[in-house]
Amino acid sequence: MKYQPVIGLEVHVQLLTDSKIFCGCSTKFGSEPNTQTCPVCLGLPGALPVLNKKVVEFAIKAGLSTNCSITQRSIFARKNYFYPDLPKGYQISQFENPICQRGWLDIAVDGGELKRIGITRIHMEEDAGKLVHGELSGSSDGSGVDLNRACTPLLEVVSEPDLRSSDEAVIYLKRLHQIVTWLGICDGNMEEGSFRCDANVSVMPVGSDTLGTRAEIKNINSFKFVKQAIEYEIQRQIDQIEDGGKVVQETRLFDPNSGTTRSMRSKEEAHDYRYFPDPDLVPLVISDEWVERSRQALPELPEQRRQRFMDELGLPLYDAEVLTANRALADYFEAGIAAYSNAKAVANWIMGEITRALNDSGTAIEACPITPGELAALLKLIDNGTISGKMAKIVFDEMWCSGKTPQAIVEDKGLVQLSDSNAIENIIDEIMAANAGQVNEYRGGKEKVFGFFVGQVMKASRGRANPSVVNELLLDKLRG
Amino acid sequence: MRMTVTEVEYVARLARLELTPAEKELFAGQMGAILGYVEKLKGLDTEGITPTSHAVPMENSFREDVAFSSISLENALANAPDRAGSFFAVPKVIE
Numbered sequence: 001m002k003y004q005p006v007i008g009l010e011v012h013v014q015l016l017t018d019s020k021i022f023c024g025c026s027t028k029f030g031s032e033p034n035t036q037t038c039p040v041c042l043g044l045p046g047a048l049p050v051l052n053k054k055v056v057e058f059a060i061k062a063g064l065s066t067n068c069s070i071t072q073r074s075i076f077a078r079k080n081y082f083y084p085d086l087p088k089g090y091q092i093s094q095f096e097n098p099i100c101q102r103g104w105l106d107i108a109v110d111g112g113e114l115k116r117i118g119i120t121r122i123h124m125e126e127d128a129g130k131l132v133h134g135e136l137s138g139s140s141d142g143s144g145v146d147l148n149r150a151c152t153p154l155l156e157v158v159s160e161p162d163l164r165s166s167d168e169a170v171i172y173l174k175r176l177h178q179i180v181t182w183l184g185i186c187d188g189n190m191e192e193g194s195f196r197c198d199a200n201v202s203v204m205p206v207g208s209d210t211l212g213t214r215a216e217i218k219n220i221n222s223f224k225f226v227k228q229a230i231e232y233e234i235q236r237q238i239d240q241i242e243d244g245g246k247v248v249q250e251t252r253l254f255d256p257n258s259g260t261t262r263s264m265r266s267k268e269e270a271h272d273y274r275y276f277p278d279p280d281l282v283p284l285v286i287s288d289e290w291v292e293r294s295r296q297a298l299p300e301l302p303e304q305r306r307q308r309f310m311d312e313l314g315l316p317l318y319d320a321e322v323l324t325a326n327r328a329l330a331d332y333f334e335a336g337i338a339a340y341s342n343a344k345a346v347a348n349w350i351m352g353e354i355t356r357a358l359n360d361s362g363t364a365i366e367a368c369p370i371t372p373g374e375l376a377a378l379l380k381l382i383d384n385g386t387i388s389g390k391m392a393k394i395v396f397d398e399m400w401c402s403g404k405t406p407q408a409i410v411e412d413k414g415l416v417q418l419s420d421s422n423a424i425e426n427i428i429d430e431i432m433a434a435n436a437g438q439v440n441e442y443r444g445g446k447e448k449v450f451g452f453f454v455g456q457v458m459k460a461s462r463g464r465a466n467p468s469v470v471n472e473l474l475l476d477k478l479r480g
Numbered sequence: 481m482r483m484t485v486t487e488v489e490y491v492a493r494l495a496r497l498e499l500t501p502a503e504k505e506l507f508a509g510q511m512g513a514i515l516g517y518v519e520k521l522k523g524l525d526t527e528g529i530t531p532t533s534h535a536v537p538m539e540n541s542f543r544e545d546v547a548f549s550s551i552s553l554e555n556a557l558a559n560a561p562d563r564a565g566s567f568f569a570v571p572k573v574i575e
Contacts, residue, residue, distance in 0.1 A: 050541060
């Protein structure tokens with residue numbers, strides 16, 4: 001039998017605020033354990049949580065950018081369960097009336113076709129603390145709890161079960177990642193857990209319209225693992241059914257070392273969370289004006305910008321996609337074309353030399369040692385014939401290493417292109433005189449020798465001769 | 481209206497409470513009485529009334545996103561039954 005996988009993703013997006021969601025403790029990553037806590041995030045009796053306004057603003061931005069409706073009146077709820085990383089015995093989250101509802105994202109699937117993936121809801125919640133095991137915790141027979149992360153603001157973005165393959169899941173996840181980092185509400189660092197994903201996976205016979213029993217896979221912290229975990233889980237469920245068994249509804253943990261998922265028995269019985277409205281937090285009312293203000297303040301989103309690069313600048317889809325991969329790159333490109341109007345040339349250099357150099361040195365575009373203005377200045381030097389495209393690559397490497405302007409490098413190295421006809425003619429004359437045999441071959445109809453002469457001229461000029469002038473003059477002279 | 485002992489055991493387990501057989505009997509009656517009282521509210525006509533999620537008629541209480549200095553590590557760990565270095569020490573938890 002053929003099976004159709006059905007996948008929905010729950011993505012946790014850690015928000016880039018300075019302070020936690022319900023208290024003023026810092027959200028800085030990597031500090032000494034338990035040095036960023038207070039009575040609120042430690043869950044001490046009598047402490048009162050107060051909502052960080054920026055979290056609400058970020059949530060509205062995320063909702064508007066994913067075509068959600070913003071809920072006018074939303075409330076916080078307590079999700080009750082016991083775990084050592086949860087000091088209060090409940091997590092403050094949203095259950096009924098989450099802040100964003102019923103949105104969607106379009107993703108490009110096979111062959112560029114657009115597919116709409118529904119977003120059920122986006123809600124705000126606090127993160128739990130972190131558990132450390134083994135030696136790190138300072139005792140080999142116990143675990144350690146670090147509450148620095150407790151109460152850090154998260155958005156949970158829940159998709160509809162609209163995804164049909166591991167590839168679609170990865171494309172959707174990348175799209176969401178692009179949006180939240182573009183908005184500047186999340187740093188997107190998956191290794192540090194700033195953007196993490198749980199996957200709900202089930203399978204059903206092709207043609208059926210009854211969803212199968214799903215398993216929830218936790219602990220997926222890279223795009224590669226999302227694909228691996230989902231593919232493993234699909235096959236596991238199919239094998240189970242084919243062997244006459246049944247898929248049970250459960251939480252499973254992905255193990256990146258083996259690429260497999262395994263049951264998390266301990267969490268099974270805890271699925272009665274007894275949500276109820278948190279009496280410590282008053283309702284959140286978001287006016288139409290507030291939503292409108294946020295809408296006005298939204299940056300141009302990747303999709304819109306990609307379209308504009310195509311419509312207004314005439315870039316091909318591929319270039320527009322690459323250049324809008326992240327906001328800093330798109331900004332770099334736009335600063336470049338502000339100083340040099342040939343958009344395609346700027347695009348080529350950014351996608352070629354700049355990207356190569358960034359990758360080789362492990363540098364982010366934000367820290368690119370060559371400014372967009374300097375790149376534009378380099379392209380102008382090619383345009384006005386000062387240097388050839390080949391020389392430009394040498395200048396580029398020098399700019400990257402030394403931080404000097406292209407003009408300074410061209411002067412220092414005497415790299416100026418030789419376009420003066422007289423000077424080039426002199427070189428050609430000398431070479432023809434020294435290679436009379438080849439001249440006769442050419443004149444005898446062996447045109448392939450032409451390349452030999454070009455090579456000789458370039459060599460004699462140490463690569464500085466303007467290639468098009470060389471071609472023109474050589475042709476002239478060889479024909480006699 | 482009485483709660484069953486099974487229901488009492490379920491709620492007790494969720495709350496991590498260990499009850500004696502006598503306590504289970506006692507609470508089955510007491511909690512049943514509480515539920516019975518709350519059940520009376522179902523008889524009220526609440527048509528058109530917004531559900532109350534908060535006892536005080538207030539909304540939108542915010543703080544600005546400004547980080548302040550937290551309490552010291554020593555104070556944070558002061559009430560911990562056990563510690564290991566800078567961590568709260570707990571029995572081994574492995575998933």
